[in-house]
Amino acid sequence: MKLNHSDYKQRNMKIWNEVAPRYHKRWASVSKGPFQSTTKLIELVNINKGNIVLDLACGTGVVTKKIRNKVGNLGYVVGADTSTTAIKIAKKWNGKKSNLDFVNIDAEKFSFLKKFDVVTCQYALFFFPNAQKALKNIRNSLKKSGKIGISVHGSKEKVPFFSSILDSVTQYIPDYVPPGSPNLDRFGTKSALKKEISRAGFSKITVKEFVFHYSPGKFEDYWKNYIKYIATPLKEKLDALEYSEIKGLKQLVKEKTIQYTKKNGEILFPWQVLILTAKY
Numbered sequence: 001m002k003l004n005h006s007d008y009k010q011r012n013m014k015i016w017n018e019v020a021p022r023y024h025k026r027w028a029s030v031s032k033g034p035f036q037s038t039t040k041l042i043e044l045v046n047i048n049k050g051n052i053v054l055d056l057a058c059g060t061g062v063v064t065k066k067i068r069n070k071v072g073n074l075g076y077v078v079g080a081d082t083s084t085t086a087i088k089i090a091k092k093w094n095g096k097k098s099n100l101d102f103v104n105i106d107a108e109k110f111s112f113l114k115k116f117d118v119v120t121c122q123y124a125l126f127f128f129p130n131a132q133k134a135l136k137n138i139r140n141s142l143k144k145s146g147k148i149g150i151s152v153h154g155s156k157e158k159v160p161f162f163s164s165i166l167d168s169v170t171q172y173i174p175d176y177v178p179p180g181s182p183n184l185d186r187f188g189t190k191s192a193l194k195k196e197i198s199r200a201g202f203s204k205i206t207v208k209e210f211v212f213h214y215s216p217g218k219f220e221d222y223w224k225n226y227i228k229y230i231a232t233p234l235k236e237k238l239d240a241l242e243y244s245e246i247k248g249l250k251q252l253v254k255e256k257t258i259q260y261t262k263k264n265g266e267i268l269f270p271w272q273v274l275i276l277t278a279k280y
């Protein structure tokens with residue numbers, strides 16, 4: 001069955017509610033690998049003291065926290081996400097502050113009474129099935145002098161941490177990514193990202209490319225953590241495979257990691273990230 005936008009968002013919200021605690025611990029709260037982008041994003045979008053900022057799809061609040069430190073007590077920051085669990089973690093992790101708020105909203109369906117100086121969105125634009133709708137909401141929430149800062153992962157061949165597994169799994173489980181899901185690397189090139197942002201009416205668009213590195217340990221660690229961290233709907237599909245299929249799948253993944261494996265057995269993946277800034 002093909003998912004429509006609303007089914008996809010429901011499913012994705014459930015997944016994020018389940019994985020948010022693991023995501024926070026393993027990724028977001030450590031500035032390693034792709035998360036070196038948090039500081040870069042804030043630098044590039046040039047947030048100033050006293051700014052009013054929206055961090056859209058804030059997840060567990062890692063970008064939000066750094067923004068709040070940057071705007072200081074005279075500024076104001078709102079972190080917004082559809083996942084109630086992520087927002088709970090964000091609130092706890094950031095602590096109570098009079099100029100920091102976290103709200104549950106859908107990026108495709110929001111409006112605020114106040115207008116923002118800056119809107120940031122890290123690693124989420126590709127999750128919005130109707131990204132244009134989200135971008136138009138962002139633009140409507142900005143002051144005329146406002147700016148946006150958006151980070152996305154590069155296309156799949158530039159992020160082998162994802163593609164080594166995904167390209168292999170989909171050979172064994174063709175509906176691992178359910179039909180109707182948006183393609184998560186559709187904004188993974190400079191031109192595709194720029195085009196999408198320009199279509200929504202933004203100007204002065206600049207995209208910078210970064211290649212970070214991330215070591216998931218040796219192959220066995222990479223594989224073990226994959227099994228440990230995936231959400232239930234995906235785990236169920238894996239569990240339905242025969243033992244021999246799992247063995248074949250693991251071997252296929254291993255082959256894809258060989259080119260990134262060092263002499264001591266550690267894998268070191270390159271990880272391309274694009275960071276876009278633009279004006280209203």
Ligand SMILES: C[S@@+](CC[C@H](N)C(=O)[O-])C[C@H]1O[C@@H](n2cnc3c(N)ncnc32)[C@H](O)[C@@H]1O
Pocket residue numbers: 009012013016028056057058059060061062063080081082083086105106107108121122123124127128
């Ligand atoms: C990879 S996480 C990024 C979180 C955070 N920006 C960070 O850098 O750690 C993606 C986030 O997008 C959120 N998300 C997905 N679809 C959304 C939507 N339609 N509206 C708002 N948030 C959404 C998820 O709940 C998740 O927290």
